[in-house]
Amino acid sequence: MHFSRRDLLKLFAASSASIVVSSGLNGCNDSSSSSGGSPSNDASENSVSFHHGVASGDPLSDRVILWTRATPALDEAVTIQWEVAEDANFLNLVNTDSASVDASTDFTLKVDVMGLTPGQRYFYRFKHGDTVSETGQTNTLPSTTDKIKLAVFSCANYPAGYFHVYADAASRANELDAIIHLGDYIYEYDIEGYPDAGSGETINRVHQPTHECIQLEDYRTRYAQYRSDADLQNLHAQLPFICVWDDHEIANDTYDNGAENHDEQTEGDFFQRRAAAIQAWYEWLPVRAPEVDADKIKTYRQFDFGSLVSLMMLDTRVVGRNKQLDYADYMDVSGQFDIQTFSQDLVDSDRSILGEEQKNWVLENLIESKASGTTWQVLGQQVLMAKMLLPASIIMPDPQTGLPNPQNLVNYQTAANAYQELAEAVITTLTQNGILNDYAAQIDGFASLSPTQQGIALTEAVKASNTALYGEIFAQLPEASQTALQTYGDLLNPSLNPSIPYNLDAWDGYAAEREILLQTAKAYQSNLIVLAGDTHNAWCSRLIDQNGDLAGVEFATSSVSSPGMEKYLSIPMGYEASTESGIESLVEDLQYFNSSQRGYMVVTFTADAATAQWYMMPREAEKSEQRPNFSVNKQADVLIDSLNLELS
Structure with missing residues (x-):
């Protein structure tokens, strides 16, 4: 024919x-x-x-x-x-x-x-x-260029607040080359489905339809509401968008054959719902649809900004993700956590976040991009790739509330601060007694340890070999520090309070596949920058493989309006900085964390460096119709080839 x-x-x-x-x-x-x-x-x-x-x-x-x-x-x-x-x-x-x-x-x-x-x-x-x-x-896109500037967004919840973030970016449109949207462009919830975000009634931004999006017309109506927002329209009219979906374009915590927020008994067939959501996504967003209808589930694709940047947009949600692990599945009837089984499942090489076809595609494109002489290899994707391990006591949910108890973070920090005093006292005493080098010589690799690690090693060595001296040093501590260590000291014992991923929905829940990607980037000397969204908070982390080698750097944007860690950890006003510094001190690869402000990220690429700037508005400003002022909360510069990271 x-x-x-x-x-x-x-x-x-x-x-x-x-x-x-x-x-x-x-x-x-x-x-x-x-x-x-x-x-x-x-x-x-x-x-x-x-x-x-x-x-x-x-x-x-x-x-x-x-x-x-x-x-x-x-x-x-x-x-x-x-x-x-x-x-x-x-x-x-x-x-x-x-x-x-x-x-x-x-x-x-x-x-x-x-x-x-x-x-x-x-x-x-x-x-x-x-x-x-x-x-x-x-x-x-340019065929040749010496500078590219991209604005990065994620997680816009209409009833959670006004889209001031889009408005501020639009005011800088002349400085930008394109918009990167990493998903959660809409939310599927009904009017009461996301209590932390609010129903929107007090600011006249109630979701339409008021019920949860399940059918095609539901999703279409929801997109129409979001696209009626003047700030979003203005940004769309000024710059081209490069979009991928996250989970809420379909349903919360979507995976390859289901979602946390989908009940087959009451909401029907998941695949019919997913097909409706995907159809509406293609209808309402300026994305290039594949010629074959069956390929619409494949949203991974590449954008080349001359030989400066290869931007590979990934789907870590729909096309290949296995179901997320759940801590609840590893708790016995007495509330004890089965860390051994959990640890085995966490590193299972059969677990995938990308799927085999997409994984091979991104690995091949990473290699090809570097081989062709492109300066930066950039992944635009949804969830945090960096290791985010926190002591279990901090992140395990309280049985009564289903959320972490913020007091547990305070208790851990109290114990850690007291232990730091103890370690400093140990070092002072050993130095005064002229026996510091004797103890150091008994510790393998002492010289290569960080100052903090050296202090811990010396303290434990004294505690194990000279209980009398340890007791004398301990007695010199302030009474409050002694009480803190006696009450909460076990929290510092990794065997009793192991560090575990704070978010199993992120790459931490798919560690083996992350390792393949990072080691490939390292082996081919990629200049790897990973862009992430999803968490509603801003982060900057080094991407370290299991050998301890630096493989790349991750820049993660905050949300447009969705609430973040300030809700999850119930952080009071005025306690944000202490919470942030506490978590930064606990997560080894984490370099920057913002716990409570909505905003966006501007990433600039040149031949010499990749620079991220996090533009933030004051906490809760999204709840007011009045336009807030935005400022750069943090800047990160990554140098070419070495990937050395400098924060200012």
Whole structure:
């Protein structure tokens, strides 16, 4: 059977959320398209508005996706015209045509505009009769460049607060090359489904529909609500987005064949729900859909910014993730934690967060990117990759509340501070008695230990070999420190209070596959930068493999509006800094942590360094309609090749 170009375009549009491929002026007319230069003939019969704005996304060096949604007066197909120009007055048109949209794609239209110039800014708009959309701006990826600047976002919950974060980024649009959205673009919960975020009633931002999103129309309605937000619309209109989904685009803690927030008994077949969510995602976001419908589950893809950055966007949620481990499954009836079985399952090499096909794809692309001379290899993905191990007492949930007891962190810090006093007293006494070197000589690798590790080793050596001297030193401590060690000292014993992952939903729950990725990056001397979201907090960590070698650096963004650790750990106002410093001291590879502020991240790449800046607004500012001030809370600079990390 022979298919004409016109027939192929019809098939492509029908199977890919109404994507139309357009390569020039009047470049893709078919029987459903009106002439690009003429007003649509249905304008007088069915008026249209562009309530949800315009957007662009998935830029390549020669093409970009343009998006809009037509809201018709009548539930009938309408013809939409678009124009792309090199100037804001649309005097120098480079692409114009029209296509029909209808209810089958929720009246959304996506155009893959081709034949564009690399590194070029373009202006675009949509028309229906005399109705004209706002003008959007977009750009193609450069073929050569010495600097790339990306803004990174995650976790926007409509009832949790105003999208001030998007507004601030839009004010810096002229400085940026693209927007990276790492998912949780919407949330699926019903009006009471996320108590920490709030219902939105007090700020007039209640989720629509008010019930949980399960069916296609539910997800469509939810996207329409989010895309009605003026701040989000403004950002979309100014820069191209590069998006991946996280879990809430479908359901909380999604995995390959289910989700924590899905009940087959009451909510029906998970795969039908997932298919509905994925269809709405493709309809409402400016992403390039695959030609084969079955491939829509594959969102991993690569964007090359000249030879400076290879950006590989990954899916750690849907396409290959095995079900998350759950601490509750390792607790016996007496409340004892089976650390041995848990530890074995944690490093099981059969557990996957990417799936075999995606894992092979990213490994091959990492190797190819470095071999081709690209400077930076960047992974854009959802969850934290760095090791985030904390003492079990701090993160295990309280049986009464289901959440960690914040007092446990205080108790641990109290014991740790008292032990530090003890170690300092031990070192002072050994030095005064002239026997420090004698004890140090008995400790294997003493010289290679950090000062903190040396203090611990010396203290334990004295405690084990000279109980009388240890007792004298202990008695010299302030009474409060003695009490702290007597009461909470066991918390410092790793065999009694082991360090375990704080979040099994992250890469910590899939340690073997993380190790494969990190060792590959190390072996091929990649300049690896990992971008992460999901946690609603800001982080910066070194990525260390199991051999103790530095393989990369992770920059993780805070959330647009979703609440973070301040809710999870019930951190009182004014105690944020002490909590942050406490956790930073406990997590070996962690270099920066912000526990309570909403914001976004700007990452700049040059030939010499990768720089992350975390732009934050004051705590709880998302709850007020008044525009807050943003400031750089922290800056991290990673030097090329050495991957040395400097914070300021």
